[in-house]
Amino acid sequence: MRLVLERVGHAFLGRAVLEDFDLSLAAGEVVALLGPSGCGKTTVLQIAAGLLDPLRGRVQRHYRRHAVVFQEPRLLPWFTAHDNIAYGLRAAGVARAERAAIVAQRAQDVGLSLHDLDKYPAELSGGMRQRVAVARALAVRPDMVYFDEPFTAVDVGLKRILQDLVIEAAAREQFSALFVTHDLWEAVRVAHRLLLLPRRADGPVVARAIAGEPGRRRERDIFALVEAWSADPAFRELFDGRESVH
Amino acid sequence: MVRRLIAFIGWAGRYVWSAWAGACGLLCIAAAWQGAHEFYGSFVLPSPVETLHEVAAILREPWFVRAAGETAVRSLIGFALAVGIGTLTGAIAGYSFAAMRLMRPIVTVILGVPPIAWIVLALIWFGSSGGSAVMTVVVAALPISFAGGLEGVATRDRALDAMARSFGGGMWLRFRTLTLPHLISYLFPAWTTTAGTAWKVTVMAELLSNTGGIGGELATARALFDIPRVMALIVAVVAFALLTEYALLHPLRDRLERWREAGLPWGVKR
Numbered sequence: 211m212r213l214v215l216e217r218v219g220h221a222f223l224g225r226a227v228l229e230d231f232d233l234s235l236a237a238g239e240v241v242a243l244l245g246p247s248g249c250g251k252t253t254v255l256q257i258a259a260g261l262l263d264p265l266r267g268r269v270q271r272h273y274r275r276h277a278v279v280f281q282e283p284r285l286l287p288w289f290t291a292h293d294n295i296a297y298g299l300r301a302a303g304v305a306r307a308e309r310a311a312i313v314a315q316r317a318q319d320v321g322l323s324l325h326d327l328d329k330y331p332a333e334l335s336g337g338m339r340q341r342v343a344v345a346r347a348l349a350v351r352p353d354m355v356y357f358d359e360p361f362t363a364v365d366v367g368l369k370r371i372l373q374d375l376v377i378e379a380a381a382r383e384q385f386s387a388l389f390v391t392h393d394l395w396e397a398v399r400v401a402h403r404l405l406l407l408p409r410r411a412d413g414p415v416v417a418r419a420i421a422g423e424p425g426r427r428r429e430r431d432i433f434a435l436v437e438a439w440s441a442d443p444a445f446r447e448l449f450d451g452r453e454s455v456h
Numbered sequence: 457m458v459r460r461l462i463a464f465i466g467w468a469g470r471y472v473w474s475a476w477a478g479a480c481g482l483l484c485i486a487a488a489w490q491g492a493h494e495f496y497g498s499f500v501l502p503s504p505v506e507t508l509h510e511v512a513a514i515l516r517e518p519w520f521v522r523a524a525g526e527t528a529v530r531s532l533i534g535f536a537l538a539v540g541i542g543t544l545t546g547a548i549a550g551y552s553f554a555a556m557r558l559m560r561p562i563v564t565v566i567l568g569v570p571p572i573a574w575i576v577l578a579l580i581w582f583g584s585s586g587g588s589a590v591m592t593v594v595v596a597a598l599p600i601s602f603a604g605g606l607e608g609v610a611t612r613d614r615a616l617d618a619m620a621r622s623f624g625g626g627m628w629l630r631f632r633t634l635t636l637p638h639l640i641s642y643l644f645p646a647w648t649t650t651a652g653t654a655w656k657v658t659v660m661a662e663l664l665s666n667t668g669g670i671g672g673e674l675a676t677a678r679a680l681f682d683i684p685r686v687m688a689l690i691v692a693v694v695a696f697a698l699l700t701e702y703a704l705l706h707p708l709r710d711r712l713e714r715w716r717e718a719g720l721p722w723g724v725k726r
Contacts (some may be wrong), residue, residue: 261618278622284615288637288715297633301625330718350623 211272212237212354212386213258218267219411220253226411227253231267233388233405235354240380240387240424242397245407246447251390252358254407258388259356273386275302276354277347281362283339285331291317291342292327298350316345320375337368344372348379355380357389361396373400377425394448395436400424409447416444471707478702502684510688520673524692527662527669530586531654534593538650542598543643546605556606563599571596571657572664579665589661589669596657597650604646608639641716644709648701655697 215233219226227250235241245251256262257269259278277298285294295316296309304312317327320341331339340360347355357376361369377400380387391397397404398420406416420435421427439445486504493503502510514520549556574595578588612635620630662671670689677685 259622261622275624276622278619280615280619282615284619286616286633286637288713289633297620297625298623300633301620301623301629330715332715333718356622 211235211270212239213273213388214268214270215254215258216268216270218254218257218264218269220250220257220262220264220266228257228264229411231415233258235386235388237353237386238380238384239403240389240401242401242404243388243390243407244392244394244397244404244448246409246450247392249407249409250411251392251407255356255358255388255390271354273352273354275350275352276356277350277352278356278358279343279347279360281359283331283336283343285339285342285346287331289330290327291322291329291331291334291338294331294342295327295345295349298346302350312349313345316349319348319379320345321371337364337372340364340372341375344375344379348383351383353385355385355387357387357391359390359392362391362393369396370399374425376400381423381425392448394439394445395432398432398435398439399427406445406448467710471710475702499683502687506684507687507691510684511691514685514688514692520692523668523670523673524696526586527655527658527671527693528696530589530662530669531593531658534590534597534658535650535654537590538594538597538654539601539647541594542601542646542650543605546602546607547609547639549602550606550609550612556610559602563602566595567599569595571660575661575664578661584665584667586667586669588665589658589667589671592661593654593657597653600646600649600653601643604642605639608642609635611642612638637712640709640712644705644713648705651700651705652697655693655700659693 211234213233213235215231218228218231218233220228231254233241233254243251243254253262255278257264258271259276260269260271261278285291286297289297292310292313295313299309299312313327314324317324322338322341322345326334326338331342334342340363344360360376361372364372373396376387376389379385380400389397389400401420401424403417403419406418408414408416418439422431440449489501489504493501498506545559549559571592574592575588578591582588582591616634617630620634625633658669659671659674661667662669663675664671666672666675670693674686674689677689
């Protein structure tokens with residue numbers, strides 16, 4: 211197990227968002243974390259990635275290095291795309307000369323041209339910025355990647371391309387991933403299995419396995435599964451459009 | 457390397473060329489000045505040309521070079537101290553809420569005391585030396601840098617900070633790559649204001665405490681009713697202030713903040 215969360219609980223200003231939450235991720239496994247907005251998906255991710263200390267419970271990380279892809283690209287506006295991709299490497303203490311080769315490789319992996327690498331984030335389109343963010347995460351050769359609704363802001367066509375990129379990279383480099391999303395279709399495309407968080411902290415967590423390997427599933431099967439689950443009472447909260455009360 | 461050099465020459469050329477626009481503004485002032493001169497006559501307000509002749513004359517005299525040097529050194533020390541102390545304390549206040557609560561009122565008090573009162577105090581403390589001018593500059597200009605440092609650090613992007621922490625970036629790396637570039641955009645306006653203030657306040661303090669420098673010369677010229685010389689000295693001080701801002705601070709800012717220009721749509725650049 212690369213990541214184990216045991217009976218994790220958290221509250222913001224006394225309002226419980228998580229209670230007794232368990233999660234374990236095997237090597238090379240991609241788990242999608244779904245839920246209505248405000249249910250604590252991002253909180254789980256932040257606790258797992260060590261950006262937030264949980265109030266209760268235990269987190270065990272059995273991996274070398276992780277990377278996070280956030281909902282917004284979170285690029286440094288004063289760095290070029292090249293320096294942004296190299297940022298994680300720089301934090302890890304990789305020498306400058308070594309960084310350049312890795313950056314060029316990763317840029318190619320996510321479909322950025324060498325010409326784009328000299329541009330500042332302000333000169334890139336939204337999709338390209340998110341590509342840079344993905345390349346930055348992959349550049350450190352993580353064995354665990356956290357995705358926090360990374361493709362919410364891009365259009366459907368591009369979303370598919372970026373998802374395929376993640377699926378491909380996960381298969382190639384065998385990293386485990388926790389993929390937070392509120393899009394059932396996205397979850398069914400990229401993950402091996404999914405967890406659905408309830409709106410109320412004490413509600414039941416729904417766990418479902420998704421047949422087949424990500425990237426090898428037929429589009430028709432994906433749509434059929436999404437349609438079936440959409441009608442499933444267990445997934446009702448995901449579609450009723452209500453925000454949780456804060 | 458060659459590409460970089462060409463890019464630098466291109467940038468330098470554009471920067472120098474942009475001086476035309478600035479010169480237009482200055483020439484408008486000169487025109488108004490000339491108009492006032494025609495109305496009041498040479499005794500009250502010498503014309504721009506007369507003044508420039510006088511400037512050329514005093515530039516050749518050894519006392520002026522010495523006086524300008526004194527003023528320059530004093531305002532530079534004052535500038536360095538004000539910017540150094542102000543930025544540092546401001547940044548600390550930006551990081552620590554407690555420090556901010558403690559320092560804000562102190563700065564407000566410093567801000568509330570009129571500079572002229574500081575000159576009187578400085579005269580008593582430092583006597584007729586350059587120290588009084590330096591102290592007055594520091595006191596008058598410090599709050600601006602403090603506010604810049606405070607706002608810059610307090611408004612740093614926490615989301616970027618979380619990103620850097622997720623990669624295991626240490627304190628120093630985060631400060632250098634995240635906080636500092638953001639801070640600089642707050643500090644530059646503060647620094648340019650401070651540079652201008654430093655010249656003005658130094659001359660004022662010198663004039664009032666009669667401690668040489670351009671201010672001292674100004675006092676003498678006033679006593680002798682040498683109006684062209686008064687005007688020439690004023691023009692010289694203004695020229696120094698313009699020079700510090702446009703030959704020193706602005707090019708530096710341009711170089712450090714090239715990424716900002718990249719964000720502007722095509723055709724709006726410069």
